[in-house]
Amino acid sequence: MPSTNGSGRPPVGGSEAAYRACVHIAVFAALFSLVVCGLLVANWLQGRARFPVDPPAMVALKAQLAKRPADEALKARIRRLDREIREEYFGRKAFAEGGSLLLLAGVVVFVAALKGAKRLRRRLPKPGDPPEDPRRIAARARVVVATLGVVALAGLFSLGAGAGRDPAREYARAVGLEERAGRPRRRAASARELARNWPQFRGPGGSGLAAPSARPPEHWDGTKGTNIRWKVPVPLPGENSPVVWNDRVFLSGADEKQREVYCFAAADGKLLWRQPVGTGGAGATPPNVSSDTGYAAPTLATDGERVFALFATGHLACFTLDGKLGWLRNLGVPDNMYGHASSPVLHENRLIIQYDQGLSAEDGKSALLALDTATGQTIWETKRPVPNSWSTPLVVSSGGTAEIITCANPWVIAYDPKTGAEKWRVECLSGDVAPTPIAAGGLVLACNIGAPLTAIRPGGQGDVTQSAIAWSATDGIPDVTSPASNGELVWLVTTDGLVTCYDLKSGAKVWEHSLERMFWASPTVVGDRLYLLDNEGMMHILATGRTFRQLGTAPLGESVNASPAFVGDRVYIRGKENLYCIGR
Amino acid sequence: MADNSERMSRREFLAGKVRLAGALAVCGGVALLRPRGAIAGTVWQIDPNKCTQCGKCATECVLGPSAVKCVHVHAMCGHCELCFGFFEAQPNALTTAAENQRCPTGAIKRRFIEDPYFEYVIDEPLCIGCGKCVEGCGTFGNGSLQLQVRHDRCENCNQCAIADACPSDAFVRVPATRPYLLKSAEGEQ
Known part of the structure; x- marks a missing residue:
């Protein structure tokens, strides 16, 4: 039915x-x-x-x-x-x-x-x-x-x-206010990538030690073009040193009116892009800077995806490697008597900036900042009990934990990169601190004229002045350049050319020798050689042995204040006017 | 017997229907082609000189979020580093962290221009028309942030629910041809 x-x-x-x-x-x-x-x-x-x-x-x-x-x-x-x-x-x-x-x-x-x-x-x-x-x-x-x-x-x-x-x-x-843990990020550059490049002031580790793959020439002559692969003018002046990532070389330049970031092709020196920073608008009052420092003393830093440039005006810019502006900030015109010179450094996704200001610690102006590399937002900011300084911070690992080492009068202070919290401090510096600390042989070495070269065992807590100093030495202390070490010996070079070699383990002086030249560029250890670049552009190549032995010299033909970059078989040097690529 | 003269033929009936349909089509077409404001004649708007930022614009509108939003008159803005429309009255720090921001929905974007100047832009999808930024800017600043009925959202109700609740009678009808009432740098509307 x-x-x-x-x-x-x-x-x-x-x-x-x-x-x-x-x-x-x-x-x-x-x-x-x-x-x-x-x-x-x-x-x-x-x-x-x-x-x-x-x-x-x-x-x-x-x-x-x-x-x-x-x-x-x-x-x-x-x-x-x-x-x-x-x-x-x-x-x-x-x-x-x-x-x-x-x-x-x-x-x-x-x-x-x-x-x-x-x-x-x-x-x-x-x-x-x-x-x-x-x-x-x-x-x-x-x-x-x-x-x-x-x-x-x-x-x-x-x-x-x-x-x-x-x-x-x-x-x-x-x-950039959201918790960062859940945000997908580009992975950090690997140690191999970093070693292949020169991503920040004083190289991959920030201690003036080139990668083992670096095989720079032993001789060149900028006046005759010998072993000079290319030489190109840099549009604006600056004392910052070259940084290199793969096929690109980055510099910045500035005067009191304008600031620029440059990208050169490593192959032929062609200027791939130049970007202005913080132009337009009104109200930016340039700070008083010494002619030795200028407006573009901080060396750039790159993570292989972006490049970061800081200027004496407080402008801080992030560009992609292709020259697109990522973000721009102004940290405030720094109260710095010679002009800001401390370079930004990178740790994971954080850009670390030592922003020391004021004539005395009581001014309360100094701070260490960590910014998100993607957005420029401040992740943390920690006040520092120091006056203005010119030293670049150093990120070191100790017992699997990273620390940011900073130098300024009178403290070497270590901070936690995650939170900005102070971990330990040692009172061992004085004066206008410019040399950047280095890490070698499990020690942190800090110095400045008027204070000793101090070797510190990192990883303590609180004021460890009495317990963490391994040794200290007082001869040949520089006022501008930073130390260099191969893990066995440590070298200092003063502005007037006195080179002093210490035993890293004991602190005993091994030798000293005067090159009788002016030096502002920091020395670099490349394999078994020590490269020292004087202000007239002459590279002095020494053997890294326990006796003084000069292997040779190489003239650039142009005065130099910046430190060189060693990548592969090339050396990049910024002269007062030109950028040089040296290689066979 | 019925009178045949009063009876409508099929042809007459169809002709009448066609005429009626044609008339309706013409009226409908005219109605569709005329702009909305012209039909309404007047629309609702907030007089910024009367507005007291009581917060009812955010809660009383029949739409959610409200059709009232903050409008930034950039010509009046001082581009202050310490913007009282953006920051709390006594901010902990001049950063975009939540504890420092006045806007409950983070609808104002702050962008550095040139030391010491910043640009402030309203992120309209986030703005709920609460008027807290307008209150801050008007109290300590120069009043470049103003609440306005956004006519791309407003239904132009015959009786506006916010106007009913407005304690300062700041809601007024204005000609649809000039639907916004903004204070300018010269003090004109």
């Missing part, structure tokens, strides 16, 4: 299945719409109760912060709560928008299904049509309803997914 509908009129054949499906769809769509409607109402009621403007918890936390402005944990709580509130608010907004569309879709399906059922009910059978098997009709209806159910569930799922993708999170990501 054929089935009947509510009115007692039997649909016939295939129409029976369609009719049943329509009825089921209408019921399902009605239930779905009711559920969505209920969820929307609940979402609206909860949203009204939790409006993001002045929520009591946030007001209370901010009131506490006004009383305890240095409480970093409290700041972290505020940031967390702020994010939660905004995520919830914009999540509800997305939920309401998606839910409204689903409700509309549900109602449309409901009406369409009812209309379809009504039409099918009118369709009368043709004479002789055999009745369809009721089991087939029921099975077909189940398939249709199940398919629609899946579609509806997918809609609800997308509603939930939409609630999680909110503009607040996107904004936080854009401005």
